[in-house]
Amino acid sequence: MLGRLIEWSVRNVFLVLVMTLAIVAGGIYALMNTPLDAQPDLSDVQVIVFTEYPGQAPQVVEDQVTYPLTSALLATPKSKDVRGFSFFGASFIYVIFEEGTDLYWARSRVLENLNVASKNLPAGVAPALGPDASGVGWVYQYVLQSDRHSLDELRAMQDWYLRYQLTTAPGVAEVASVGGFVRQYSITVDPLRLREFDIPISRVSEVIAESNRDVGGRVIEMAETEYMIRGRGYLRGIEDIESLVLRAEGGAPVLIGDVARVELVPDERRGIADLDGEGDVVGGIVIARFGENALAVIGG
Numbered sequence: 001m002l003g004r005l006i007e008w009s010v011r012n013v014f015l016v017l018v019m020t021l022a023i024v025a026g027g028i029y030a031l032m033n034t035p036l037d038a039q040p041d042l043s044d045v046q047v048i049v050f051t052e053y054p055g056q057a058p059q060v061v062e063d064q065v066t067y068p069l070t071s072a073l074l075a076t077p078k079s080k081d082v083r084g085f086s087f088f089g090a091s092f093i094y095v096i097f098e099e100g101t102d103l104y105w106a107r108s109r110v111l112e113n114l115n116v117a118s119k120n121l122p123a124g125v126a127p128a129l130g131p132d133a134s135g136v137g138w139v140y141q142y143v144l145q146s147d148r149h150s151l152d153e154l155r156a157m158q159d160w161y162l163r164y165q166l167t168t169a170p171g172v173a174e175v176a177s178v179g180g181f182v183r184q185y186s187i188t189v190d191p192l193r194l195r196e197f198d199i200p201i202s203r204v205s206e207v208i209a210e211s212n213r214d215v216g217g218r219v220i221e222m223a224e225t226e227y228m229i230r231g232r233g234y235l236r237g238i239e240d241i242e243s244l245v246l247r248a249e250g251g252a253p254v255l256i257g258d259v260a261r262v263e264l265v266p267d268e269r270r271g272i273a274d275l276d277g278e279g280d281v282v283g284g285i286v287i288a289r290f291g292e293n294a295l296a297v298i299g300g
Contacts, residue, residue, distance in 0.1 A: 045101045045290075047110045048130030049073070049093040053122070062086035064122055069093055072117035076109050091127075103132060103290045131174040133287045140286035143275050152266060154282040155180030163284060171292040179273030180282035181266035185241060193259040199246050204256060207244050211235065238262045 009016050049069060053061050062084075070084040073095055081096040097106045107129060114127050121127070131137075144154045144162070155177065163175045187208075189201055217229030235241055242257030256262065275281040 043135040044099070045097040045103055045106055046134070047095045047097070047103075047107050049091075049095070049110065049114065049127050050130055051091040051093075051121075051125060051127040052089060053091065053125055054089045056089055058086045058088055061089070061091050065091045065125060065127075066093065068120045069114070069117050069127060072113050072120075073110065076106075076113055078106070078109075107132065131287055132290050133173040134290045137173065137288040137290070137292075138285060139288045141283060142286075143273075143281050143283040145275075145281065151179070151280060151282055152181040152183055155182060158282055158284055166284070166286060169286075171288050172286055173289040174287040176285045176287065178271075178283050178285060179280060181269070183264060184267045185238070186263045186265040187241065187256070187260050188263070189260040197247060197254050197259065199254065199259065203246055204260065207246055207256065208235075208241065211244050238264060 051065050051069065053065050056064075066084040066086045069091070070082055070093055073079070073082050073093060076082075076095055078098045078101050079095050080098050081094075083094045083096070085092045085094075095106070095110055111129060114129075118127060144158060146154060149157070158177050158180070159182070163177060166172060166175045187204065189204060191201075194201060211233060212235045213233055215231035215233065217231070219226045219228050221227075241262045242255060244256045245253045246256060246259065247254040272280050273283050275283075
């Protein structure tokens, strides 16, 4: 057999060369077009349920949030494991599905069960689904550096501008912010001043909540032109908060600035991000969608 093949090849040199060139061309084409994946996704199909319960101890979170949700999610079709974790002020539940289950079908089934289970949770507690990503979806990480901006300014740029631009990239499920400082307004109340004016501390939070909103009205017609009436009341700075009226008697108002100190301060942090051991930095983590090629997401 081998001798016949060699004899045929000697008699048909041109055909052998053509076949060799075709095989080489096919190999080059396959090499250039074969999709490569830096991290093949072999993880299970899973759906993450995240619930915030601010200020509560892990045992309280376990009893009032994690356990009720876990019990309800056990009945999810095609689920093979449900794992619940309780932390300070937060609950995480991982629903693991059978191999081959469509991720978005699984998310819809979990969401249906959450709509029923949410009725048994404490008031104000609302569970939410995590991003449609997998355990190997961490495809890209970057750092913001500047000699002219502070850490809180860089974090604001990351949270309110850059993060949204990257989220629109094909294959990206989420862009998580790390490091820096998140700005917040802090109101430090003087209890002696509150006692002096006979104002409960609950009144301070009520006034702030009631004052930080816009109010819609209706339209009025004047000279065949309609004008829309609205009340603009969003708080825009420290001065606006300090000028809120807590109480008014005899024409003398008591303002928040009279009983409290209003400041723009960083929010409490549970961790930091460091670059090459040189100090605190602001950055982001790009998470790819489940089943996406990491190289394709980065290249896109």
